Amino acid sequence: MCGIVGYLGNQDAVSVLLNGLKRLEYRGYDSAGVAFLNDGSLKVKKKKGRIAVLEESLNSQNKRTTIGIGHTRWATHGRPSDENAHPHYDCTKKFAVVHNGIIENYAELREQLQARGHRFASETDTEVLAHLIEEAYRGDLCTALRDAVRQVRGSYAVVVLSEYHPDRLVAARKDSPLVVGLGDGEYFLASDIPAILPYTRNVYLISEGEVAELTLDGVRIVNSKGEPVAKEVFHVSWDADAAERGGYPHFMLKEIFEQPRALRDTLRSRITPWGDDVVLKEISLSPEDIRSFTKITIVACGTAYHAGLVGKYVIEKLARLPVEVDLASEFRYRDPLLDPRNLVIVISQSGETADTLAALREARARGCRVLAVTNVVGSSVAREADEVIYTWAGPEIAVASTKAYTTQVLVMYLLGLLFARERGTKTPAEIAEIIAALQKLPGQMEQVLEQQDLIKELADKYHACEDVFFLGRGLDYAVAMEGALKLKEISYIHAEAYAAGELKHGTLALIVEGVPVVALATQADVLEKLVSNVKEVKAREGTVIGICLGNNELVDGTSDHVIRLPESPSLVAPILSVVPLQLFAYYMAAARGCDIDKPRNLAKSVTVE
Numbered sequence: 001m002c003g004i005v006g007y008l009g010n011q012d013a014v015s016v017l018l019n020g021l022k023r024l025e026y027r028g029y030d031s032a033g034v035a036f037l038n039d040g041s042l043k044v045k046k047k048k049g050r051i052a053v054l055e056e057s058l059n060s061q062n063k064r065t066t067i068g069i070g071h072t073r074w075a076t077h078g079r080p081s082d083e084n085a086h087p088h089y090d091c092t093k094k095f096a097v098v099h100n101g102i103i104e105n106y107a108e109l110r111e112q113l114q115a116r117g118h119r120f121a122s123e124t125d126t127e128v129l130a131h132l133i134e135e136a137y138r139g140d141l142c143t144a145l146r147d148a149v150r151q152v153r154g155s156y157a158v159v160v161l162s163e164y165h166p167d168r169l170v171a172a173r174k175d176s177p178l179v180v181g182l183g184d185g186e187y188f189l190a191s192d193i194p195a196i197l198p199y200t201r202n203v204y205l206i207s208e209g210e211v212a213e214l215t216l217d218g219v220r221i222v223n224s225k226g227e228p229v230a231k232e233v234f235h236v237s238w239d240a241d242a243a244e245r246g247g248y249p250h251f252m253l254k255e256i257f258e259q260p261r262a263l264r265d266t267l268r269s270r271i272t273p274w275g276d277d278v279v280l281k282e283i284s285l286s287p288e289d290i291r292s293f294t295k296i297t298i299v300a301c302g303t304a305y306h307a308g309l310v311g312k313y314v315i316e317k318l319a320r321l322p323v324e325v326d327l328a329s330e331f332r333y334r335d336p337l338l339d340p341r342n343l344v345i346v347i348s349q350s351g352e353t354a355d356t357l358a359a360l361r362e363a364r365a366r367g368c369r370v371l372a373v374t375n376v377v378g379s380s381v382a383r384e385a386d387e388v389i390y391t392w393a394g395p396e397i398a399v400a401s402t403k404a405y406t407t408q409v410l411v412m413y414l415l416g417l418l419f420a421r422e423r424g425t426k427t428p429a430e431i432a433e434i435i436a437a438l439q440k441l442p443g444q445m446e447q448v449l450e451q452q453d454l455i456k457e458l459a460d461k462y463h464a465c466e467d468v469f470f471l472g473r474g475l476d477y478a479v480a481m482e483g484a485l486k487l488k489e490i491s492y493i494h495a496e497a498y499a500a501g502e503l504k505h506g507t508l509a510l511i512v513e514g515v516p517v518v519a520l521a522t523q524a525d526v527l528e529k530l531v532s533n534v535k536e537v538k539a540r541e542g543t544v545i546g547i548c549l550g551n552n553e554l555v556d557g558t559s560d561h562v563i564r565l566p567e568s569p570s571l572v573a574p575i576l577s578v579v580p581l582q583l584f585a586y587y588m589a590a591a592r593g594c595d596i597d598k599p600r601n602l603a604k605s606v607t608v609e
Helices: 013-023 051-059 106-115 127-136 141-149 240-244 251-257 259-267 287-292 302-319 354-365 380-384 403-423 428-449 452-462 475-491 500-505 524-539 553-558 574-591
Strands: 003-008 031-038 041-048 067-073 095-100 156-162 168-174 179-182 187-190 202-205 211-215 218-222 295-300 323-327 342-348 369-374 387-390 467-472 494-499 516-521 543-549 561-565
Touching (some): 003 013, 003 168, 013 051, 013 067, 013 187, 031 051, 041 051, 041 095, 067 095, 067 156, 106 127, 127 156, 141 156, 141 168, 141 211, 141 218, 168 187, 251 259, 259 403, 295 302, 302 323, 302 403, 302 475, 342 354, 354 369, 354 380, 369 380, 369 403, 380 387, 387 403, 403 574, 428 574, 452 574, 467 475, 467 524, 475 494, 494 500, 500 524, 516 524, 516 553, 524 543, 524 553, 543 553
Parallel strands (some): 342 369, 369 387, 467 494, 467 516, 516 543, 543 561
Antiparallel strands (some): 003 067, 156 168, 168 211, 179 202
């Protein structure tokens, strides 16, 4: 996820671009850049770091210009650096491109372009777009862009500025947001509305597959075939703060609703085009390496630790390989039993979590191969691990992690399938069946999110309670732990998760009349046992909120309220079942008037022990 801006008009373009980028810095902040025309010549200025670094470099050499494009980056392909920052040139330096999204087939395209003599200056997937436009250009910039994007697979919002056309900007969109701002004799482009709010509240919302061409004479929009498209003007009524959150009242809710997109991005290019196998080209583990491991140890903190717990169940079930899960803060102080035949997986959203980084170093010191799962390209964890898989969730602003968690869990499934294939513990048909279920998850998650009103009603009903308990067995227990953490950290309600079979061993003493108990019931092999545990809760007058897959008479008969998830294999249910728990925590906190995005005593990234 990155921030894009473009401007064409009578104001100083660089000033407008920098102002817009500052308003989009929450979308990406590892580097920034602008491209503009200076005395008819196309110039690109870009810097690693925050926008202030770019601004300082521009102050001493900027000349007034009235057209330009800008970008603030959240790295996916290529570490944060001046070279990998956007905009990107083609070979001739006549075209400059900014891009938000992921080009899945960039490696294949890059190889083809290099074979035809193109020279690349960065490690990014985006640069292929500039070279494709260069090849396709025959005098019409809009047609060249349409021809270029037809060759790519993946997601994009892309804006192009060319020295050949000092009077226009062209842009295209697929799966990544893009808006055109309509001013008085001036026009704007942006990946999100906050960038242009100081200048206009009238916008065109660019739809899938559309291409926009901006000149001082107006805006022309065509579809992928080049046919004109009539657009209605959308008037933005949100205030500036709400616009930064996409109209949502809090970043957390926005990020909950971004999860289907995040799942799609994390899956992209990691599944074969025909959907029958996993492709993890970013790691160099050979089949022999994978077969030689005798144990996996997963190390993480907080929400990432809970993702690791799901990973333990999944990898053990798929690959039949022992997996331990450790809290990073405990790992290096217990003298763990490790040897070079062990794979250590460290999970960290930020890649800067101090305890996790220390655990990584301890594992490497003991001769272990270390694989990092993180969301931040160029982070300390990513740099120091032997292997790294990025989750591509995009920046997560709220302290309470949501989309980072579900994408981390998704990576655990991909690793489990890869290990199962190489160890021969699952047949190709079984692997293809699980992959098909994973590919359905983004759409199914959108169905779960449609139940937000039901979940809000439950939160409104129970927000005054002081205790909530979460029950589950197997994978449901791992998800219950994450649900309890979410509720604690943002609503300040005492919440605990229990393995449902442990109720008789002391926990039932806490169940009294009216206490809400959230019972996860998605695991078919232990469903009857879970329902028996729920009956024990009902016998003590507890109030049960059941979460199940599809229609389930057993859950209906024992629950006061039921949240139904789309039918899905029990194995992949955790990615769906956590969403109602996220929403429940959010609406409970909202009803209690809590500071949801910045809960008390907590920070987004824990960079000290």
